[in-house]
Amino acid sequence: MHWADVIANEIAENCEKPLIATGISPTGIIHVGSLREAITGESVRSAVEARGKEVRLIYLIDSFDPLRRRYDFLPPSYEQYVGMPISRIPCPCGKHRNYAHHFVQPFLDAVDSLGVHCEIIWTHELYAQGRFTDCIRTALDKREQVIQILHEVTGKEANPNYAPYNPVCEKCGRFATPKFDTFEFPYIWYECSCGHCGRNDISSGEGKLTWRLEWPAKWKIFGTSAEPFGKDHAAAGGSYDSGKRIVSEIYGGVAPYPIPYEFVQLKGVGQMHKSLGCPVTGLDAINMTPPEVLNYLFLRVLPSRTIDYDSGLGTLDMADEYDRMEVKFFNKDWTEAEENTIRAYEIAQHNHVPSKLPLQIPYRHLVNVVQMAPDFDGVIEVLKRTVDLSEATPEDMDRLRRRVDCVRYWLNGFAPDQVKFSIMPSLPEMIQIDTMEKVFFKELVNRMNDCNWETDVINEIVSGTAKSMPIGSKAGYKALYKIFIGKSAGPRLGSFLASMDKKFVINRLMQASN
Numbered sequence: 425m426h427w428a429d430v431i432a433n434e435i436a437e438n439c440e441k442p443l444i445a446t447g448i449s450p451t452g453i454i455h456v457g458s459l460r461e462a463i464t465g466e467s468v469r470s471a472v473e474a475r476g477k478e479v480r481l482i483y484l485i486d487s488f489d490p491l492r493r494r495y496d497f498l499p500p501s502y503e504q505y506v507g508m509p510i511s512r513i514p515c516p517c518g519k520h521r522n523y524a525h526h527f528v529q530p531f532l533d534a535v536d537s538l539g540v541h542c543e544i545i546w547t548h549e550l551y552a553q554g555r556f557t558d559c560i561r562t563a564l565d566k567r568e569q570v571i572q573i574l575h576e577v578t579g580k581e582a583n584p585n586y587a588p589y590n591p592v593c594e595k596c597g598r599f600a601t602p603k604f605d606t607f608e609f610p611y612i613w614y615e616c617s618c619g620h621c622g623r624n625d626i627s628s629g630e631g632k633l634t635w636r637l638e639w640p641a642k643w644k645i646f647g648t649s650a651e652p653f654g655k656d657h658a659a660a661g662g663s664y665d666s667g668k669r670i671v672s673e674i675y676g677g678v679a680p681y682p683i684p685y686e687f688v689q690l691k692g693v694g695q696m697h698k699s700l701g702c703p704v705t706g707l708d709a710i711n712m713t714p715p716e717v718l719n720y721l722f723l724r725v726l727p728s729r730t731i732d733y734d735s736g737l738g739t740l741d742m743a744d745e746y747d748r749m750e751v752k753f754f755n756k757d758w759t760e761a762e763e764n765t766i767r768a769y770e771i772a773q774h775n776h777v778p779s780k781l782p783l784q785i786p787y788r789h790l791v792n793v794v795q796m797a798p799d800f801d802g803v804i805e806v807l808k809r810t811v812d813l814s815e816a817t818p819e820d821m822d823r824l825r826r827r828v829d830c831v832r833y834w835l836n837g838f839a840p841d842q843v844k845f846s847i848m849p850s851l852p853e854m855i856q857i858d859t860m861e862k863v864f865f866k867e868l869v870n871r872m873n874d875c876n877w878e879t880d881v882i883n884e885i886v887s888g889t890a891k892s893m894p895i896g897s898k899a900g901y902k903a904l905y906k907i908f909i910g911k912s913a914g915p916r917l918g919s920f921l922a923s924m925d926k927k928f929v930i931n932r933l934m935q936a937s938n
């Protein structure tokens with residue numbers, strides 16, 4: 425049984441109206457690994473829904489977290505905002521409501537394209553609405569008990585000065601230290617490192633709980649049934665262990681079913697965005713990987729297993745694997761060992777699989793075709809030379825368009841040079857062509873003039889001609905790549921030539937043979 429189904433069964437049996445929570449702290453550029461939490465949460469949500477349950481998925485944006493330092497991608501002027509809530513820091517580009525919105529909104533827009541059905545909730549708005557007030561009051565009233573719990577869970581020496589809540593300084597806008605002996609609901613006095621002393625109303629949204637208190641407070645507020653989170657929080661003595669006790673012993677709530685997941689590691693030559701010089705972001709991954717394939721990537725393995733994300737050739741390998749599983753699903757032809765990957769294919773569609781096998785264009789072939797056409801209409805024109813599109817449905821064309829867009833994005837930032845090419849509009853004068861190559865090209869013209877313009881036929885002609893002549897296969901193929909793309913290697917030759925207009929190919933061969 426797939427891991428999402430196992431978790432869904434557990435949740436459905438114990439919760440009448442389950443709520444699954446996920447979230448993110450948008451303090452900077454969002455790494456591709458952040459997608460794992462959103463996709464894991466959605467997979468469980470859809471699996472619970474498939475069992476007839478009314479289920480919600482919420483996505484909590486920790487927009488009231490402080491900016492802990494000025495990151496390298498921020499201008500020097502942002503040094504002044506260190507220590508302030510990110511919801512109160514200006515947007516770096518001037519186009520968004522604030523710093524948090526700047527980094528998370530494009531990511532949220534893209535996550536929506538993956539079919540993640542979630543409600544977006546901003547933490548700074550929850551504080552402003554007073555949703556945390558009861559938990560803040562309780563944490564301050566039971567501060568000594570909180571300190572003891574943290575000591576017992578973490579094994580660290582109890583800190584008598586531990587602050588479960590930090591007010592925002594009304595003068596400098598940074599988080600300050602409360603004076604615990606002054607607390608009388610709803611007010612507490614504080615001292616700030618800027619030298620200012622003031623009074624804070626804990627119900628006003630002018631302060632926040634520390635992480636180990638805030639996380640279980642969210643469980644209490646929303647009645648969270650299950651939540652995926654990174655393995656660092658699941659470590660012994662980590663924030664989930666302390667959260668279980670705090671939500672129960674301090675807030676009077678219940679801890680959610682835990683879904684800890686391993687991290688995503690960047691692998692391969694494409695782990696940096698070539699034009700921007702930064703690591704692969706979640707937005708990059710969404711833009712260069714078909715949504716169903718990206719979902720499948722995260723669902724095909726247990727959450728407890730590390731995922732190696734290769735934004736280079738691994739992107740093509742994953743698309744090919746997804747397409748193979750799709751064929752197996754519709755042919756009902758898979759082994760026992762493949763049952764979970766087949767189920768991952770289903771869940772990747774959020775349990776709404778197509779009624780029949782969709783049109784499949786080999787992804788590597790699509791990479792070649794995209795480089796031969798300026799736009800989607802041009803791609804269709806090229807594809808029609810080698811692929812029968814007569815029975816393609818509107819859904820097929822929508823999927824194809826998305827894949828074309830993904831391929832273009834991948835080619836523009838992450839594809840290795842070995843797969844890139846451009847067809848030369850004419851034969852450059854500087855290309856050196858020897859006599860043996862000219863004879864080879866002339867013979868190809870003779871054999872191709874009256875042939876059916878099909879991949880297999882072209883392959884047979886090129887291979888047979890090269891082997892029957894002194895040039896041989898290796899040198900013959902190199903010579904052909906040279907006159908079409910100016911390189912010694914390129915796409916699979918038969919399908920590549922078949923994708924071009926026959927007259928264009930014949931004319932190029934004739935030019936090169938003179």
